[in-house]
Amino acid sequence: MPEFDDFIAECDRAPRLNELSEFFSTTASGQAGKPIRQPKFDRRFFPPDLTFRRFSALHPLRQGPFDQHYLSSIPYRFEEECRMGCAILKYMRARKRKLKLYTLGAAEGTMARVIAELADGRVEALSCSPNIENLRSFYAYGVPSHAMFFHGPFHHLTPQKIQNDDKLRTFAGGFDIIVEDTTFQMYSPNRFDQIRFVSQHLKSHGLFIFIEKFTHEDDEEYRRRERQKDHGFKARFFSAADIRAKEETVLTHMNRNEVSLVEIRETLRHFFGHTIVIWNSGNFYTLVASNDAENLELFLSRLYPAPIPAEYVYADLPYRLYPVSEAVPVSDRSGPLR
Structure with a gap:
C-alpha cells in the first residue's frame, strides 16, 4: 500500500510501540498498574x-489485567462500556442481519468478545493489540467461536493482510461497526491519516465510534477536569504515588498526541456526513460517525441515557458535532471510502 507507506512508518515510530511499550506490557501482564x-x-x-443483565454478568468474567486498569482510570468508563455493548447487541437485532465488529486499541478486546458470545453467531468480532500479553488474556478463557484477535498494531492490519490470511478473510468485506478505543492518541495527532487508514475497513453504511481524550482551549479547564478524575475517581482504585507515576510516564506522551474537539470536527467533516457526540466524562468523549443517517439514528435509538453522574459531564448529550450542511460532499472527500 504505497499511499500509506509514510503513515505506517510514522506509526512504527510512535510512543505506543516505543517509549510506552514497557508500560503497556507490564500493565497487560498484571505486573504493574493493578487497581x-x-x-x-x-x-x-x-x-x-x-440484555444489560447478561452483558454485565459476563463482562467481569472475561476481563484481563489491562481492562481492569483501564476501567479504573476513567470515571464511569465501565458503565459506558456496558451501555455501548448492549446498544450494539440491540442494534444487531433491529437490523436483523449479522454484523462484523472491529475494536482497535481495546487491550484484551473484552467488550467485543462479550458481544460476540452473547450474539449467538450473529456478530463476528475482531480485536487487535501489539501486546502478546493481551493476546494471552483474550485466549485465557478459551477460543471463542465468533471472536478473533489480531496480534499486531492497528496499522499492520491492512486490507491485503485480511484478504491473504485464512482466518481473517471472513472480514474481507469490511465492518459494520468500528470502535477506536483511546488508540490514536497513543500514536500521533495525525487524525486525518489515522481515520483514512482505518476507514478502508468500514462498510459504506457503517458506524465509526471514537473514544478519545480531547484537549481544551482553556488549559486550566483541562487540568481541572484531570484533577477531578484523579482525586474524585481514580483515588478509589490507585494510590497517589501510582497516579503520579502514570502521569509522568504515560500521560505526558499521550497529551502531545491529543487533539481538540474543534480539530476532530474539521477532520471528520472530510469522511462522514454525520457525527454525534454521545458520551462525556471530563476530557473524554465518545463520538459516533456515519454516512448513513438511518443506521446512525437506529443505533442512537438503542442507547440508554449516559450512565454517569452529572458532575463529570460537560456537554448536553447527545449533540451533533457539525451540521450536515458543513460535511464535505462525498465526491470531494479524501480517503478510500466505499
Missing part, C-alpha cells in the same frame, strides 16, 4: 433489562 480493587459498575444507572 487496589476490581472495578464495579453502578447498577442504579440502568433499567431492569435482560
Whole structure:
C-alpha cells in the first residue's frame, strides 16, 4: 500500500510501540498498574433489562489485567462500556442481519468478545493489540467461536493482510461497526491519516465510534477536569504515588498526541456526513460517525441515557458535532471510502 507507506512508518515510530511499550506490557501482564480493587459498575444507572443483565454478568468474567486498569482510570468508563455493548447487541437485532465488529486499541478486546458470545453467531468480532500479553488474556478463557484477535498494531492490519490470511478473510468485506478505543492518541495527532487508514475497513453504511481524550482551549479547564478524575475517581482504585507515576510516564506522551474537539470536527467533516457526540466524562468523549443517517439514528435509538453522574459531564448529550450542511460532499472527500 504505497499511499500509506509514510503513515505506517510514522506509526512504527510512535510512543505506543516505543517509549510506552514497557508500560503497556507490564500493565497487560498484571505486573504493574493493578487497581487496589476490581472495578464495579453502578447498577442504579440502568433499567431492569435482560440484555444489560447478561452483558454485565459476563463482562467481569472475561476481563484481563489491562481492562481492569483501564476501567479504573476513567470515571464511569465501565458503565459506558456496558451501555455501548448492549446498544450494539440491540442494534444487531433491529437490523436483523449479522454484523462484523472491529475494536482497535481495546487491550484484551473484552467488550467485543462479550458481544460476540452473547450474539449467538450473529456478530463476528475482531480485536487487535501489539501486546502478546493481551493476546494471552483474550485466549485465557478459551477460543471463542465468533471472536478473533489480531496480534499486531492497528496499522499492520491492512486490507491485503485480511484478504491473504485464512482466518481473517471472513472480514474481507469490511465492518459494520468500528470502535477506536483511546488508540490514536497513543500514536500521533495525525487524525486525518489515522481515520483514512482505518476507514478502508468500514462498510459504506457503517458506524465509526471514537473514544478519545480531547484537549481544551482553556488549559486550566483541562487540568481541572484531570484533577477531578484523579482525586474524585481514580483515588478509589490507585494510590497517589501510582497516579503520579502514570502521569509522568504515560500521560505526558499521550497529551502531545491529543487533539481538540474543534480539530476532530474539521477532520471528520472530510469522511462522514454525520457525527454525534454521545458520551462525556471530563476530557473524554465518545463520538459516533456515519454516512448513513438511518443506521446512525437506529443505533442512537438503542442507547440508554449516559450512565454517569452529572458532575463529570460537560456537554448536553447527545449533540451533533457539525451540521450536515458543513460535511464535505462525498465526491470531494479524501480517503478510500466505499
